[in-house]
Amino acid sequence: xxxxxxxxxxxxxxxxxxxxxxxxxxxxxxxxxxxxxxxxxxxxxxxxxxxxxxxxxxxxxxxxxxxxxxxxxxxxxxxxxxxxxxxxxxxxxxxxxxxxxxxxxxxxxxxxxxxxxxxxxxxxxxxxxxxxxxxxxxxxxxxxxxxxxxxxxxxxxxxxxxxxxxxxxxxxxxxxxxxxxxxxxxxx
Amino acid sequence: xxxxxxxxxxxxxxxxxxxxxxxxxxxxxxxxxxxxxxxxxxxxxxxxxxxxxxxxxxxxxxxxxxxxxxxxxxxxxxxxxxxxxxxxxxxxxxxxxxxxxxxxxxxxxxxxxxxxxxxxxxxxxxxxxxxxxxxxxxxxxxxxxxxxxxxxxxxxxxxxxxxxxxxxxxxxxxxxxxxxxxxxxxxxxxxxxxxxxxxxxxxxx
Numbered sequence: 001x002x003x004x005x006x007x008x009x010x011x012x013x014x015x016x017x018x019x020x021x022x023x024x025x026x027x028x029x030x031x032x033x034x035x036x037x038x039x040x041x042x043x044x045x046x047x048x049x050x051x052x053x054x055x056x057x058x059x060x061x062x063x064x065x066x067x068x069x070x071x072x073x074x075x076x077x078x079x080x081x082x083x084x085x086x087x088x089x090x091x092x093x094x095x096x097x098x099x100x101x102x103x104x105x106x107x108x109x110x111x112x113x114x115x116x117x118x119x120x121x122x123x124x125x126x127x128x129x130x131x132x133x134x135x136x137x138x139x140x141x142x143x144x145x146x147x148x149x150x151x152x153x154x155x156x157x158x159x160x161x162x163x164x165x166x167x168x169x170x171x172x173x174x175x176x177x178x179x180x181x182x183x184x185x186x187x188x
Numbered sequence: 189x190x191x192x193x194x195x196x197x198x199x200x201x202x203x204x205x206x207x208x209x210x211x212x213x214x215x216x217x218x219x220x221x222x223x224x225x226x227x228x229x230x231x232x233x234x235x236x237x238x239x240x241x242x243x244x245x246x247x248x249x250x251x252x253x254x255x256x257x258x259x260x261x262x263x264x265x266x267x268x269x270x271x272x273x274x275x276x277x278x279x280x281x282x283x284x285x286x287x288x289x290x291x292x293x294x295x296x297x298x299x300x301x302x303x304x305x306x307x308x309x310x311x312x313x314x315x316x317x318x319x320x321x322x323x324x325x326x327x328x329x330x331x332x333x334x335x336x337x338x339x340x341x342x343x344x345x346x347x348x349x350x351x352x353x354x355x356x357x358x359x360x361x362x363x364x365x366x367x368x369x370x371x372x373x374x375x376x377x378x379x380x381x382x383x384x385x386x387x388x389x390x391x392x393x
Contacts, residue, residue, distance in 0.1 A: 037393055112347050112392055119346055139339075166264045176266040176273070 031110035039112045043171035046100040052093055056085070058162050061171050062104035063114035064131045066121045070105050073129060074098040083130075113173060132158045154181025271333030278326040279355070279389050285319035286362075286382035293375065313369070316378065320366040323359035323385060330355060351392045358384030 031038065041063040044050045053059040062070060072078060074097060079087045089097065102108075107118040120136040121128055128134050132141075141149075141158055149155050155163045162168040167177045180186040267273075292312040330352070338348045361381030365374045 032390075035393075039393060115347055116342075119342055139336075166266075174266070174272070176270050177264075179264045 028110075038110055040173060041113045041171040042104060042109055042111050043169070048093065049097050049100045052089060052097050056087060058160065058168065060131060060161070062101040063106050063109045063111055063171070064117060064137075065105060065128065065134070066107045066118055067102055067105040068127045069121070069129060070098070070101040072127055074101055111171075130159070131161075148180050148183050148186060152180070152182055271329065275326065275329040275333050278322060278329055279385070282319060282322045282326050282385055283382065283389065285315060285322055286378070286385065289315040289319050290375075290379065290382070309370075316366050316369060320359070320362040323362045323381070326385075327356055327359045347391045351388045354384045354388035354391070358382065358388060
């Protein structure tokens with residue numbers, strides 16, 4: 001088989017575009033030429049966000065909620081009563097955390113699960129404030145019996161993502177990485 | 189036939205990146221927020237809002253049990269073989285076969301000897317059939333393993349819905365190309381099928 005020079009040049013060009021340096025930004029062109037896996041949710045990369053949110057609970061990736069949800073959740077007033085607890089932050093810290101959450105929210109992300117979340121929350125009159133209120137998330141968990149979540153001492157609530165999603169900290173929520181405490185054969 | 193080779197080059201180039209990328213994630217796991225979370229009693233304060241309140245003794249016991257389970261979870265390794273993985277590799281395999289089929293297409297303008305032409309024709313024909321079969325198998329495995337991932341109510345722009353649509357159309361195009369080969373027009377249909385399949389994979393990659 002004769003090697004076609006045009007094909008070889010094209011192949012080399014595509015390989016160069018394949019480089020992660022070309023596709024660092026989350027935009028259409030970046031997504032198109034980025035061949036790393038974008039199936040999940042973009043992991044938390046901001047140290048301050050991880051520390052400030054992770055001090056009290058699992059640092060949920062911003063890509064798990066749309067921008068409008070973060071806008072409502074991350075205000076001085078809202079954090080005074082953050083689901084029943086006072087989670088107030090300093091002004092500068094709040095600004096930085098909010099900025100990171102808004103910039104990486106589901107509707108700004110090209111990661112597949114975030115796009116699914118953005119799609120299922122778009123056009124809703126009511127802004128979801130909990131990840132567990134998002135239609136896509138609800139649907140993914142609707143077949144789980146109560147004994148595996150609320151009735152399970154190792155889980156207690158759907159809010160504890162990382163109890164079952166073993167790679168949740170990396171933004172991976174794939175079914176193959178799920179291990180429900182006390183129910184090793186949950187998928188059978 | 190240069191168009192076929194260009195398409196084959198694109199398929200191969202795309203595939204090369206996808207294979208290298210695999211499921212690697214960034215190093216954030218090194219900081220292990222999960223482990224910090226499970227060892228810190230405060231971590232239960234906010235998320236417990238969805239569950240019934242507990243007394244402090246019960247809370248301590250829960251934290252201890254959770255720490256044990258967290259260790260189990262850290263040891264957990266996802267299965268190497270699963271329905272989802274099988275579907276993924278079959279899809280990527282289809283793309284390789286599309287490229288290989290296109291690259292083995294006999295050159296019409298080069299005037300090869302009769303024996304060379306028939307040998308190339310045979311390889312191209314076998315690869316074409318194998319590609320179409322693999323594409324059909326990929327679609328079937330996807331329907332079986334991801335049946336709950338696509339919903340019409342999410343609309344056509346939903347990545348999973350588009351994935352199913354393009355993947356199925358791609359497979360149908362490949363089957364059609366094989367059925368009308370060696371007639372004129374079959375290369376175009378085959379290439380269109382390969383591009384549709386590639387786009388389907390990219391959308392949910």
